[in-house]
Amino acid sequence: MKVIVLYYSQTGNTERVAQAIFKEIQTEKCLKELKEAKGLEGYELAFVGFPIHYGGPAKQAKSFLEKHAQGKKVAMFVTHATRLNRARSFAKKMMKKIES
Numbered sequence: 001m002k003v004i005v006l007y008y009s010q011t012g013n014t015e016r017v018a019q020a021i022f023k024e025i026q027t028e029k030c031l032k033e034l035k036e037a038k039g040l041e042g043y044e045l046a047f048v049g050f051p052i053h054y055g056g057p058a059k060q061a062k063s064f065l066e067k068h069a070q071g072k073k074v075a076m077f078v079t080h081a082t083r084l085n086r087a088r089s090f091a092k093k094m095m096k097k098i099e100s
Helices: 013-024 059-068 084-099
Strands: 002-007 028-033 045-053 074-079
Touching: 002 013, 013 028, 013 045, 013 074, 045 059
Parallel strands: 002 028, 002 045, 045 074
Antiparallel strands: none
């Protein structure tokens, strides 16, 4: 299985999560910044990470996913800052936005 881990990071937090995921993958793998990726062709699984901006996925990630993710196996991971008591509600809202 060939796996790619892609990330968009402004502060380095999403990049650190991407590196941790990459480290644990035990098959052929590739780690890239989202801006370096030309698509998902040739990969059986893609991890795509990005921060939350203004209550939704970062524009760069949303654009990439809309263009390249259809019909592909994609695992998304996000980074965001919020108070702990609001985290669950926020995560549910985010998943709805990402799915649309």
